[in-house]
Amino acid sequence: MHTTHFAAGQPGGSATTFPVDESLLNQDLYDAVNGKWAEQATIPADHASTGGFMDLVDNIEHTLMADFDDLLAGKLTPANPEMAEFKKFYTLTRDFAGREQAGAAPLKPYLAKIEALQNFADLNAALVDFYREGIPTPITLSVDPDMKDTSNYALYVDAPNLILPDKTYYAKDNPAAKQLLPIYTQMATKLLTMVGYSEDDAAKLVDQTKQFDALIAPHVKSSEEAADYVKDYNPFPLADVAAKTDALDLTSAVTALLGATPDQAILPQPTYFDAIGDLLTPANFPLVKSWILVKTVLGASGTLTEDFRQVGGTYGRALSGQKQARSQEKAAYYLASGYFSQVVGDYYGRKYFGEAAKADVRKMVLKMAGVYQNRLAANDWLSEATRKKAVVKLQKLTIKVGYPDKIDPLYAKFKVDTTKSLFDNAQAFDEIALAEHFGHWGHPVDREKWDMSANTVNAYYSPSNNEIVFPAAILQKPFYSLEQSSSTNYGGIGAVMAHEISHAFDNNGAQFDEFGNLNNWWTDADLAHFKDLSQAMIKEFDGIDFAGQKVNGKLTVSENIADAGGLSCALEAAKSAADVDLRAFFINWANVWRMKATTEYMQLLLSIDVHAPAKLRADVQVKNLDDFYTTFNVQPGDGMYLKPADRVKIW
Template structure:
């Protein structure tokens, strides 16, 4: 991910169970959520449950009900884009036709790969493969230049791995021994369903794994990728092109964007240092098999029911999900993913509205005011750095609820009701790719949203210096007029300040008020900030969880944002004459309510930049003096942390 967002990924839930006061000084999360957790059951088609999933499920239930009415003709489409969504949703739900089509819609695409006999063949079709979104061993994309975000740059990247992270390929990691056989069985089965013989299918999958294993040593781990700034590695295009004589990247880019930029950005330069060896004639059969297998697995969710069930096997194993979603839920997810901003516009306008948008925006402005006051009174920043931090905060763009307009791209999403579901999705993918490549040479669109309004989340974008709060998160337990102000501050207030804090975490702090990668710190201030960041790494690193340990380096940016968000929200709550710090801290723990499968928790520990939900609730409050006075936490208590070990940054 190049224009990375740092998201809250909240997992909250409305408190429906009494707080166990006897545990408040020992384990805040358990005191608030223990009784709920004891009776909570993870649905078979989920890998987790809790308040976050409750909100997601409730929105899904609401919108599925509305869209049933839409299909029945009882609800009129609000706009032309919604009319096309209706047609597409009908296609997605027509499993009878999907079953009748079987693998036939996919075969023409596979034939394009099958016909390749050499890298010269692939090179001749390289631009077309990029347009179609087919897997190739060099990925390209157009995103704002991290050092000049008013202009777009070309990013040239490595492909993703079969296993979740580079660390899974290490000899002492037992997960690969469990997961690769499942992937092998799934992919082999899918290939036989497409029409390959058992022998050919087995060979194709084996060669895919061989090429994947060759890639793995040369790409970044999740921990390495979490250091976002190190993704910015500009190189002359001619030098990247010279790394291999098998693919002419410059010619493909000329075809795609009608230009050849002098410089491209390499998020993973080590991969391109090795590309000459990877793309050898001897490896072409491996690359071709890899392309075929990845194409089939990617398409499985939009073909027949059997393809959908088999194609989800590996993902369910990764997350511990016991069963596939129902047909109706899967059709809803598929349709709303393709028309996400269209559905978000409908949801935001119907269930949130302009009045709520204005009200919440005022809340965010209030939180930025509190944050600005904290920066002014900061004791460890020099005057110069403090002044520039305040300028960055004042330039922060705030987006609440839903965009003012639907992205014009969706006006191009016209559905051919006589074509297959797969054919329509393929055309949409091509439109999305064309839109991205079409950004080249155009001004950067800063009005664009990277989350739809029906998404229960929030994010900060360092390249835009903006915070975004979709409508879906702006409800209980995060925010409600029925909740006290202290409860709301412990929920949505902390989330808002969390996103503001990302502008000043270890990654965001390296971008200026315009979103450009630019150091605005004095040398001494930056050194001190890095020391504070190391203290946050130490506070979380190595904490046992789900049979593994937390990676403090992987989670440091989110932990800094949690700490800043919680302390800022606490200050805002204390300014209210009706302050109730018990309610504040209890809702903070409540919004991280989550019960998940062991497999899912272990997966997140390997790849997620967020600490486990329970630890986000428990560890951060230990850094706040008010927590100790609110619950009379004493030395020897489970929630006690010695004053000299408490991490305070923002």
């Protein structure tokens, strides 16, 4: 159900070397390492940020776009049937003239279905089709591993997403809504006129959409609440959930989709379903209908004409402070590679990473796991009973490196119909993917699947699989290179590896056992002490001023615990190497967090991202490590000094 990402869209470090300001090392590590870079770095107009993560993303984009130009030109032969279909689909995404000619016509039949709805009885009759076609509905359904029995799938019944990024934006004293909702309104109204609605009708539809969105907002979780994802596990008898509303026949829809009727459903947001009877009333039906229609038009905008794409991205760009949309060519590449992500990842991993690198990195991960096991064995606050369980969990950890051994069978089902529009092909793929998703019901969980493609610059831990995954794309400079010293590599990829291992023992991951099941394996006393240590980590970050706002220690605690454990474990590994250089270790740790971003993007991340700001990840964590003080001669009164009593040490 949940995966815990290393960076989740936060760009950092850079492979380019800039001089370190020696005078600042004991005052502000991040500024000492990255200040000179930041002075000259410019954020590209089609980006919200720049820096090392984003540099790697841009480099991979450049490399793959060049390769796929050769593919389209016939200079590169598809390596497999899935790649041949990708070539056809990429050709469609790049056929800009064909997209202009089709206009909004491919979307019209779907809008007609929505327009035909007169009441909830009509919606109920169309409900199964809407789920199969991916048309938005006020109740979302998914089939994911049961958090208490991860070998088998469970039905999750949830609330839809809000227009604003987080429910906190809806508070009367939050000024962001006053800036953002008019931009959303203007964008959505314009899109509706582009598909043929009058200005007055478009304005009414968008106003009703916002009304329904505002009714939903009080009953869903904030990002801070959602970050405690163990609390998503709220099983109820399906009959009880279905009885919450008489507007929709949820049991019949679920039975039609799954081919069976589950006994229970898991509600990540039960308060939403306590309110669902008051939301889905005959008086509110016009609002619900408008909300479905507007969301459908927005969702389609990227697969229609260039004007649709440009207008449809307006709100997202305002949220992140991005000055302009990607070029048509880049957008076509991302659209095609998004649908064929694992196919593109397989190509990238095999060509630019390979089996030898896979084996080398795997060895490094195993070494980090060994260091972690030694640290657990020497831990001075866990009882022997809990320590033994922790070691068992670590030993059962699955490690995935580079790229999967085989392409996910889903992609063999994607067949491009070149006589149809881009929209129609994309819609067909969506329906195939949804059918496969609901088709998981009644089958054992496939633990071989990857949640990220190999060309993704990131890494993750999955508590439900008890696995750590390192896609090929992150396994390069500045994180990892055979040309870098061992200490530099440990400060980069070593800390990433140990960060992901630490997620098995953060405030969320620690509640799952070695099989990935939600199951308390702690003694009461150890758990109470761990919660105290977690509280200390919350306090260390909470309320720090950043980008005109404050860091939320509760929202970021799991990632901060993982950063702390990852950094201390990587430090120990670096110290065990013959060529240890702790200065290089700490400098590369700061280097990988190199990031320059728009104020809007930084403020958005502060509201919704479970990671602390990149600069603080670099600066705050090192203050907890005694070796940092001796390496840079940090003394009381220095900017990087933290009293020994305030240094947080968990793993």
